[in-house]
Amino acid sequence: MAKSEIRFSTQLIDGDGTFNVEGIEKFMKDVKLAECGLSYAVVSIMGPQSSGKSTLLNNLFGTDFREMDAFKGRSQTTKGIWLAKCAGIEPCTLVMDLEGTDGRERGEDDTAFEKQSSLFALAVSDIVLINMWCHDIGREQAANKPLLKTVFQVMMRLFSPRKTTLMFVIRDKTRTPLENLEPVLREDIQKIWDSVPKPQAHKETPLSEFFNVEVVALSSFEEKEEQFKEQVHELRQRFVHSINPGGLAGDRRGVVPASGFSFSAQQIWKVIKENKDLDLPAHKVMVATVRCEEIANEKYALFAANEDWRQLEEAVQSGPVSGFGKKLNSLLDTCLSEYDVEATYFDEGVRTAKQKHLQEKLLQLVQPAFHSALGHIRIGTFDKFKEVFDKALNKGEGFSEAANNCTGIFMAQFDEACADVVVEVADWDTSKVREKLRRDIDAHVASVRAAKLSELTTTYEEKLKEALSGPIEALFDGANNETWPSIRKLYKRETESAVSGFSAALTRFDADEETQKNMIVSLENYARGLIETKARDEACRVLIRMKEKFTTLFSHDAESMPRIWTGSEDIRSITKTARYACLKLLSVMTVIRLDDKDDTLNIENILAKALLDSPNEKEKKITTVDPLASSTWEKVPASKTLITPVQCKSLWRQFKIETEYTVSQAIAAQEANKRGNNWLPPPWAIVALLILGFNEFMTLLRNPLYLILIFIGYLLIKALWVQLDVAGDFRHGALAGLLSLSTKFLPTIMNLMRKLAEEGVPETNNPQPTPSTSTQTTGSSVSSTASSKVTFLECGTEYTASSKEE
Numbered sequence: 001m002a003k004s005e006i007r008f009s010t011q012l013i014d015g016d017g018t019f020n021v022e023g024i025e026k027f028m029k030d031v032k033l034a035e036c037g038l039s040y041a042v043v044s045i046m047g048p049q050s051s052g053k054s055t056l057l058n059n060l061f062g063t064d065f066r067e068m069d070a071f072k073g074r075s076q077t078t079k080g081i082w083l084a085k086c087a088g089i090e091p092c093t094l095v096m097d098l099e100g101t102d103g104r105e106r107g108e109d110d111t112a113f114e115k116q117s118s119l120f121a122l123a124v125s126d127i128v129l130i131n132m133w134c135h136d137i138g139r140e141q142a143a144n145k146p147l148l149k150t151v152f153q154v155m156m157r158l159f160s161p162r163k164t165t166l167m168f169v170i171r172d173k174t175r176t177p178l179e180n181l182e183p184v185l186r187e188d189i190q191k192i193w194d195s196v197p198k199p200q201a202h203k204e205t206p207l208s209e210f211f212n213v214e215v216v217a218l219s220s221f222e223e224k225e226e227q228f229k230e231q232v233h234e235l236r237q238r239f240v241h242s243i244n245p246g247g248l249a250g251d252r253r254g255v256v257p258a259s260g261f262s263f264s265a266q267q268i269w270k271v272i273k274e275n276k277d278l279d280l281p282a283h284k285v286m287v288a289t290v291r292c293e294e295i296a297n298e299k300y301a302l303f304a305a306n307e308d309w310r311q312l313e314e315a316v317q318s319g320p321v322s323g324f325g326k327k328l329n330s331l332l333d334t335c336l337s338e339y340d341v342e343a344t345y346f347d348e349g350v351r352t353a354k355q356k357h358l359q360e361k362l363l364q365l366v367q368p369a370f371h372s373a374l375g376h377i378r379i380g381t382f383d384k385f386k387e388v389f390d391k392a393l394n395k396g397e398g399f400s401e402a403a404n405n406c407t408g409i410f411m412a413q414f415d416e417a418c419a420d421v422v423v424e425v426a427d428w429d430t431s432k433v434r435e436k437l438r439r440d441i442d443a444h445v446a447s448v449r450a451a452k453l454s455e456l457t458t459t460y461e462e463k464l465k466e467a468l469s470g471p472i473e474a475l476f477d478g479a480n481n482e483t484w485p486s487i488r489k490l491y492k493r494e495t496e497s498a499v500s501g502f503s504a505a506l507t508r509f510d511a512d513e514e515t516q517k518n519m520i521v522s523l524e525n526y527a528r529g530l531i532e533t534k535a536r537d538e539a540c541r542v543l544i545r546m547k548e549k550f551t552t553l554f555s556h557d558a559e560s561m562p563r564i565w566t567g568s569e570d571i572r573s574i575t576k577t578a579r580y581a582c583l584k585l586l587s588v589m590t591v592i593r594l595d596d597k598d599d600t601l602n603i604e605n606i607l608a609k610a611l612l613d614s615p616n617e618k619e620k621k622i623t624t625v626d627p628l629a630s631s632t633w634e635k636v637p638a639s640k641t642l643i644t645p646v647q648c649k650s651l652w653r654q655f656k657i658e659t660e661y662t663v664s665q666a667i668a669a670q671e672a673n674k675r676g677n678n679w680l681p682p683p684w685a686i687v688a689l690l691i692l693g694f695n696e697f698m699t700l701l702r703n704p705l706y707l708i709l710i711f712i713g714y715l716l717i718k719a720l721w722v723q724l725d726v727a728g729d730f731r732h733g734a735l736a737g738l739l740s741l742s743t744k745f746l747p748t749i750m751n752l753m754r755k756l757a758e759e760g761v762p763e764t765n766n767p768q769p770t771p772s773t774s775t776q777t778t779g780s781s782v783s784s785t786a787s788s789k790v791t792f793l794e795c796g797t798e799y800t801a802s803s804k805e806e
Helices: 021-031 055-059 112-124 143-157 179-193 225-239 259-275 282-304 309-319 323-344 350-392 399-419 429-475 482-509 513-540 542-555 572-589 597-602 601-613 614-621 647-675 683-692 694-702 704-724 727-733 733-758 770-804
Strands: 007-011 040-047 081-085 094-096 125-135 166-171 211-217
Touching: 007 021, 007 733, 021 081, 021 259, 021 282, 040 112, 055 094, 055 225, 055 323, 081 112, 112 259, 143 166, 211 225, 211 399, 259 513, 282 733, 309 323, 309 350, 323 350, 323 614, 350 399, 350 429, 350 694, 399 429, 399 482, 429 482, 429 513, 482 513, 513 542, 542 572, 542 647, 572 601, 572 647, 601 647, 694 704, 704 727, 704 733, 727 733
Parallel strands: 040 094, 040 125, 125 166, 166 211
Antiparallel strands: 007 081, 081 094
C-alpha cells in the first residue's frame, strides 16, 4: 500500500473534550469523504490504557496512530480521540482511536471523559472494538462492565435504536479455547443490558435491537508476533465490504450521508457534553466490585478443591450417603462465612450482590450431588416397595389392601429421607422427585395388576378351552339336527360358570367397573371365538368327514357290522340313506348357529332340493334358478358363514365323484356273488346234454377204461396248468403269456416225465409183494392221488382269490 494512504489522520477531540472542527473539515477534504455518499463505515476502539489499542489498529487497518514505547514505561499514549482512514479497505472506512480508560493520568474521580468518549464512539460508529486482556475476562472493571452499563443507559435515553456491532477483541489469548470464553462475554453483556433501567419506550427492547455482539481472540503481539499478524490479517478480511448485507456494519439504520458526517459528529458530542447524568460510579464502588469478585472466586475455588467436598461428591455418586444434608450444609456455611469475614469492610451493596452470586455458583456446583442423593433415595425406596409388596401378595393379602398399605408406608419413608439431604441455603423443591416416585409406584402397581389380571384371564381361558374344545369336536363328529342346540347349551353353561368365577376373582384387584365389564365381555368373546374357530376348522375338513360318514354308513349295517354283498341288499336305498346323512352333516357345517334365531334357517331343505332331487324333478331344474348359485346365504351375515352355497355345490360334486367308486365296487361284488352262486347250467342245457350225450354215456359205462384215461388226462392237464402258472403268465397280457409258455412248456413236460419214471421204478431189495402188500400199495396210490388232488384244489383256491383281488 502507498505511504500516502496511511497519513490521513487527525485528532478529532482533544484531551480537554474540545471538538476539532477545523481538523475534521480538512480531514474530510483530504480523504474526499463527501464523495462516498452512504458507502462508508466508522470503526472505533475502546479499552484500558496501555492495552495495545493503537498497535492493533495500525496492524489491522494500516493506520499510523502513535504507539506506546514499552522501554520507557507504561503511560498514556493516546489523548482524546483520533481519527484516521483505513488503507486498502473498501468501502471507505474511518477509524477512531479512543483514549484508554482507567488511566492514572486522569485519576480516580476524573472518569467523565472516559464515559463520554465511549458513548460518543457507540453513537457514531458502526463497529466498536472493545480491547481487553484474556486474563481480565470475568472481571468487572477490566472488562469495562461498569462503563458499558452507564453508556447503555444513557444511549437509550439520548439516541434512537441504531444497531452497532460490539466486537470484543481478546488479547494475549491463552490455552483456554475461544468457545469457552465467548459464552462468558455474551452472558455478561446480556446481564448488563438486563440490569440497565430502561425508559418506557425501550422497556421490552432486546439487546439485539441496539447491538450485534462479536468475539475474536488474538495471540500475544510480543511473544507470538508472527501468529498475531496472521490472525490480524484474517480479521482484516471481515472489514472488507463491511456495509454489505450480512457484513459487520450491515445494519445502516439512521446513517447520514458522508458530506454531513462532520456536522453530525459535532452535534452528538455536544449532546453528550451537556448531559449531566453521565457520571460513572464512585471509585470505591469499583474497587469493592473488583475485590469482592476476587474474594468470591477464591472461596469458590477453595470449596471446589476441598477434600471433604470431593469425598462427599464421590460417595454420593456411587450410592446413598447418611447425613448428606448435614455435611453439605456445614461446608457451604463455612465457605460463605469466610467470604463475609474478608469482604466485611467493602461496600454493602456490592458485598451482598457478590455473596449472592457466590452462593448461586456454589449451589450450581453442589446441585448435581443433591439430585444424585435424591435419586438414590427414590430408587432405594422404590426397590424396597417392590420387595415388600410382592411378599404381601405372596402371603395372600388382598391386592388393593397391600398396594395402599405399602404405598403409604414407603412414601412416608421417602419424606423422612428427603429431610436428611435438604440444603438450607437453597430453596430446592423435592416434590418433583416425590411425584416421580409416586408415578413409579403407581406404574408398578398397575403393571403387577395387569400381569395378575392377564394370568387370571389366561387361566379362565384355558379352562374354557378345555371345557369346550373336546365336546364341540365330538358334537361335530356326530353332526345332526341337535348339534348346534347342544353346542349353544354347552357354551351357555360353561361361559356362565367361567364368568361367575372370573367376576369373583376380579373384585380382589380393585379394578373399576368398566374395566371389569370389558374383561368379562372379552372372556365371553373368547369362548364364542373358540367355538367359531373350531367350527371353521371342522368346516375345512367337511369333505373328509362326509366321506368317512358315507363309508361308515354304506359299508356297515345297523349293528355296525361290515356288509357282505350277497345280492339281496338294496344298494340304491343304502346309498341314498348314506348320502342324505352326509348332506345333513354338510348343512350343519355351513353356518355358525350360536344364536337361537339361527334355528329358523332352513339350509338342509335347500341343499336337499338342490343336491338330492329325484330323477323326475331334474327336468324342472332347466327352468328354475339354482338356489346354490350364490356366494351368500339368505339372511346370514358373512361373519357367520362357514361354507357358501357355491362351495356346498362344489363339495357335493367332489363328494359324489370320490364315493362313486365305493358304490360301483359294491355293485360289482354283488353281481359277482350272484354269478358264483349260479354254477349249474340252465335246465334246457341239462336236458339237451342228456339227450344228445346218451350214447357216449352208455359207451363209458360199458368201457370203464375210458373213465380211467379221462381222469388221468385231467390230472396231467391240471398239473401242467399249475406247473406252468398259466394264469400268472397271462396276467400281464396275451402276448407276454404265450412267449412265457413257449419257453417253459418242454422243460416242464420233461420234468413231469422224469418224476413219473422215478416213481415207477421198483426197489430191487423188496420181495415179491403179497396180495396184502399190493392192496396197501393200491391204497397208497389212491391216497397219493387224493393228496395231489387236494393240493391242486388249494392252489386253485389261491388263484381264485388272487384273481378276485386283481
